[in-house]
Amino acid sequence: MQIKTLDAVDPSSPGNAAAGERPPTTATILVVDDEPMALQMFADLLQARGFGVIAVARGEDAFQWLDAVDLVLLDAMLPGRDGWSICREIKEKYDPLLPVVMVTARTAPDDVVRTFEAGADDYVAKPFHAAELTARIESRLRVHRAERALQDANRQLSALADQNYTLYDQARRDAEERSHLLRELDHRVRNNLSVIMGLVNMERNRRPPRPVGEALASLESRLRSFLMVLEALRRMNYRTVPLREIAEKMAQRLRNSMGLDERVELEITGSVPGLDERQGFALALALNELISNSLRHAFPDNRPGCVRIHLAEEREEMRIEVSDDGIGSQPGERSGVLGSGRSIVEALVRGELGGQVERLPSERGTRVLLSFPRTPPAA
Template structure:
């Protein structure tokens, strides 16, 4: 099967996985006229190779392919590679019973052949907009992750400043946080008023950057004191991550635990652990707009600080490689002399963190 590619430019790149030459030609003409950059491949193996080596904005995936079929392509993208690439399945009339299976494997949408060209373009446009928003959310959270890493060092230095300097620092952080949150509200209102298109995407990017900056200062403000109110820190991080991934309260977060104070040397790395684990719940536990809940429980006992974060999502894939986030959590907890355990099945995932902390005598 001939594989063709247009010259690289700024148009969204659509990988079309289809072994029928006539349908290939029709899709190439349709997508090109709509200002997309179509890349055509004729097998599932070729699609996986291309995605591994190139940046793709969306995939049109036929279910019936030579070699590995569309179901297996989608499964490998989601379960093995962890890809968030938007996927639209193309299925024949007699394959409608496979639609549910395809969606369960992680496809975002489907079209039945023969399809209406205008409908295909509308679905492509919708998923591309959703993908742009998802990338903006990832950028925000990665910024928060980098901030927490830098905070460990910066706050250690800040402990040496005078009380007046510390007071000024806290006041500055509070003022910047307040103004950035207000600015987020203004930009979000403008985003809702802007019609779909290039201008709306620009406003979305600006909103993501400003919201990420606001979160940086908000969490930094929570880490200014020593000892740190860990209950306030947990609530701040959980609320911040939820505002990124589930702003319309589709996934409620329940906190269980009273006021707890920990030395800064423990609270700062634990902030990174909490951010990684809560983010993982929102990003991976509830695919395909699945409903569910997240529970965060914590306590400080004579044996140390215990944290448990659980979700009732789809559970972790047993054969999937260990991701960067899980490695980061393990290293941070072990550096504190603690332990972390994961339990996961089709009823959800639970992560328990135990850190030895000396509790002062009453």
């Protein structure tokens, strides 16, 4: 849509494009000149060469059209605010890349310098030749398009650089995470193998040695407890070990494996906060020994009974009590909660947890208390 006016265009007038709306032509020129005849002449000339034209007579009216045009043809000698002042404001406050061609009768060196210092991209001297004016306008439009294309390319390159940096940073963090996971995996494998070898060595160094079948069954039970903790850790994303859940599952597994589910009850009460990996493994193995010994030795001759496990935290100290109402035992005897696994339990609680194993008085059966600090000792 081509627009030609001799006075300032009213954006709300019917038939005129609204301010900021770009006419659908190859290029649109904003002509600013206070002389009606000059304004008409510029408009006719530019339209004849295929340009869209917006023409205004006052410099102040130019600002509302800047978003709609590709070039400003600006008379230097405007009444009120001159063209140099208008040009400077366009470049400083609106769009420094929008080409401005000044039209001036003053071509002395100082005036030319003043024109370029105001930010003009080119100038045309009055009186002008139509071919020269058109050539200068087309030249500035080519430069303008190139500048816009370069600006768009820089914007795209900047976005691509940001994207590449984001991808690089993500790749770096992924690599660091993989490296950390590999180190953590190596650490876990070494620790787990150390625990397993420790269990094997305990059984091998046992005096007097147990029959092979009994020793293998005991070792299998310990390994199952170990795997139970591993499974819980995996499910909890290796954050904490849910001890009560481990104790419940372990006690049920041991009771069922010994065929005692019909005559020995299990009672598990209380709770403790989630434990770390080291605490979880040590306590699971210790509980395996205590529960196994209680089920195996406290209820002979088809005697019914109950094994109780109570979990509590008191003043930053964890307290795990395992008791039964079986036949009880005297110090040094093999029956009851501690029984033959005493050395293993004490090694785990004292060595791994920095805690104590205490046999408590009981009117019936056996009671053993494991206590250790909430914060584990340094490895």
